[in-house]
Amino acid sequence: xxxxxxxxxxxxxxxxxxxxxxxxxxxxxxxxxxxxxxxxxxxxxxxxxxxxxxxxxxxxxxxxxxxxxxxxxxxxxxxxxxxxxxxxxxxxxxxxxxxxxxxxxxxxxxxxxxxxxxxxxxxxxxxxxxxxxxxxxxxxxxxxxxxxxxxxxxxxxxxxxxxxxxxxxxxxxxxxxxxxxxxxxxxxxxxxxxxxxxxxxxxxxxxxxxxxxxxxxxxxxxxxxxxxxxxxxxxxxxxxxxxxxxxxxxxxxxxxxxxxxxxxxx
Amino acid sequence: xxxxxxxxxxxxxxxxxxxxxxxxxxxxxxxxxxxxxxxxxxxxxxxxxxxxxxxxxxxxxxxxxxxxxxxxxxxxxxxxxxxxxxxxxxxxxxxxxxxxxxxxxxxxxxxxxxxxxxxxxxxxx
Numbered sequence: 368x369x370x371x372x373x374x375x376x377x378x379x380x381x382x383x384x385x386x387x388x389x390x391x392x393x394x395x396x397x398x399x400x401x402x403x404x405x406x407x408x409x410x411x412x413x414x415x416x417x418x419x420x421x422x423x424x425x426x427x428x429x430x431x432x433x434x435x436x437x438x439x440x441x442x443x444x445x446x447x448x449x450x451x452x453x454x455x456x457x458x459x460x461x462x463x464x465x466x467x468x469x470x471x472x473x474x475x476x477x478x479x480x481x482x483x484x485x486x487x488x489x490x491x492x493x494x495x496x497x498x499x500x501x502x503x504x505x506x507x508x509x510x511x512x513x514x515x516x517x518x519x520x521x522x523x524x525x526x527x528x529x530x531x532x533x534x535x536x537x538x539x540x541x542x543x544x545x546x547x548x549x550x551x552x553x554x555x556x557x558x559x560x561x562x563x564x565x566x567x568x569x570x571x572x573x574x575x576x577x578x579x580x581x582x583x584x585x586x587x588x589x590x591x592x593x594x595x596x597x598x599x600x601x602x603x604x605x606x607x608x609x610x611x612x613x614x615x616x617x618x619x620x621x622x623x624x625x626x627x628x629x630x631x632x633x
Numbered sequence: 634x635x636x637x638x639x640x641x642x643x644x645x646x647x648x649x650x651x652x653x654x655x656x657x658x659x660x661x662x663x664x665x666x667x668x669x670x671x672x673x674x675x676x677x678x679x680x681x682x683x684x685x686x687x688x689x690x691x692x693x694x695x696x697x698x699x700x701x702x703x704x705x706x707x708x709x710x711x712x713x714x715x716x717x718x719x720x721x722x723x724x725x726x727x728x729x730x731x732x733x734x735x736x737x738x739x740x741x742x743x744x745x746x747x748x749x750x751x752x753x754x755x756x757x758x
Contacts, residue, residue, distance in 0.1 A: 407758040495758035518755030523721065525755045539664055540643050541754060551720055553757050584665075586707065595707050597667040602642070604662075 369395070373465070377419055390574040391419060397573040398422040400487040402475060402503050404455050405429070406438035406558030407517050408493025411566040413441065415491075416459045418570060422467040423459070426483055427451045427493075428474040438555030475499050480506040489569045490514045493562070497541060504529065504537035508608045513578070515568045517561040520551040522589030524561035527580050527599065528568045531608060534582040535599050538607035557589055634688055634742060636696075638681040640668035644751035647693065650744040655680055665752075670704035690726070691738040693748065710750055711738065725749040 369377070369391060380386050399420050401408045404427040415423055429451050431442040439451075446454045452470035459468045473479060475494075480502050484490050490507050492515060494500050500516065507514035507529065514529040516537060529536050564585065568578045586595045603609060637648045637655045640663045648655050657679045663669075666676075675681045685696045694710045701708035712719040718738065724731040726740065726748050734740050742748065 403758055405758045493758055495756065497754075497756045500756070518757065520720065520755045520757045523755060535664055551757065558758060588707070593707070597665065597706075600662070600664045600666060602662070602664050 368392075373419070376463075380418065385576055386574060390576075393574045394419045394570065395421045397488050398424070398486055399569055399573070400424045400426065400484050400490045401493050402426050402483075402490055402499070403493035403495060404439075404441070404451050405435065405493060405495055406519065406553055406555065407562040407565065408491075409439045409441040409455065410559040410562035411491050411493060411517075411569070412455060412459055413462065414563055414566045415569065416463045416466045416468070418566070419463065420466060420570075420573070422469065424469040424471060424483070424487065425452050425455055425459075426471045426473060426475060427455075428472060438553055438558055440555070440559070475502055477502055477505075481510065484510060484512055487512055489572050491565050491569050492516045492518070500537055501541070501543075505607050507531060508536050508538075513569075513572050515565045515572075515578075515580075517558075517565045519553050519558045519561055522554055522557055524557050524587045524589075526561055526564050526568075526585040526587075527583060528572070528578040530578070530581050535601045536605060536608040539602035539605045540599070542606060554589070557587070560587065634685050634693070636683045636685050636693055638672075638683060638697075639679060640665070640681075641749075644749050645697070647748040647750065649693075649742040649746040649748065652745055667706055668708075670706045671700040688741050689738065690724070690734075690740045690742060690748065693742065694724075694738070694750070697750070708752070721753055723749075723751045723753055725751075 369388060377391050381388055381391055397420055399415055401412050401423060404412060404425045412423060412425060431446045431449050431451055431454060433447055435442055441455045441458050450472050452472050456468040456470040475483060484506055490503060490512055492500060504514060508531045511531045516529060517526045568580055571578045582599060584597050584599050635650050637651050639646045639657055639660060641660055643665050645668060669676050672681045685693050698709045710719055710722040718724060718731055726734050727746055731737060
């Protein structure tokens with residue numbers, strides 16, 4: 368049940384037919400994990416908190432630096448040197464005290480990832496590198512937890528919603544960690560924009576409203592203010608989400624072969 | 634030159650003036666089907682032939698961009714503002730990274746050269 372205060376607080380969204388009181392109750396009962404609370408994570412955490420998600424776990428191992436302040440809107444100058452998760456918990460709790468914010472000061476690794484995401488309904492990407500994303504992706508596939516990928520550089524961003532067993536996973540596209548595509552700089556509004564779309568996807572998943580970007584890749588370019596959405600397909604031989612056990616894969620030849628096989632000239 | 638294009642795993646694999654037949658044998662299924670957008674009829678065979686005026690990597694990439702633009706798909710490996718390779722893409726010639734290719738966009742392509750054009754995803758947060 369929603370109490371009187373909640374009916375007032377969430378009034379503007381309760382009147383949305385796709386959400387309503389039942390949807391709000393689902394948000395209240397939900398648990399979302401935000402992996403990384405930087406440019407993307409600050410924005411998604413803020414709006415998920417404001418919307419009334421019941422429990423939000425935020426995971427990060429970093430402290431606040433001056434160079435974070437152009438885009439990581441939960442942190443101010445007075446917070447420099449503090450743990451990001453601690454500052455974020457404090458401010459998000461002030462925004463909406465009814466939301467349980469669980470701060471975890473940790474680096475996400477293959478060893479701890481399952482325990483970090485185990486109780487989540489959705490994992491929202493707030494990371495800044497491919498290697499950790501692949502760790503999260505693999506764990507989400509294993510636990511069948513939806514994972515909302517978002518990534519940004521300069522004035523551009525990308526987003527897709529990964530539903531294990533149904534849509535391509537991150538390893539379908541990038542099976543190995545790549546050094547390319549990162550460290551190019553970010554204008555603060557771009558992660559905010561992508562993160563808010565991630566938050567929307569996460570809320571739709573929680574309330575059972577079909578996520579718009581499942582199996583679809585959204586590309587945003589701030590160069591010309593253009594959004595594009597393209598379908599993407601699963602890699603049937605993906606080492607992470609394919610149904611075929613690794614040991615049963617053919618060692619060479621044909622369409623069942625492994626990745627990176629080259630064209631043959633006859 | 635003649636470019637023979639195969640939409641690959643998540644990139645375009647292009648053979649320049651191939652001296653033999655180019656087939657998809659051994660290639661994985663494609664996961665970005667929109668790479669076929671300018672050539673919808675080629676989906677069945679999976680191999681596309683495209684004539685290109687000029688002999689350089691730049692000529693090839695410009696022609697590709699034109700074809701995708703006609704199909705209303707953003708695939709523009711050369712940034713028109715910098716006139717250099719756009720940071721959303723990686724290009725390899727015969728396995729050699731773009732940065733290591735002499736003359737880069739103005740590199741001349743020879744018979745059977747293999748050019749890979751890969752769209753990069755974004756990893757910053």
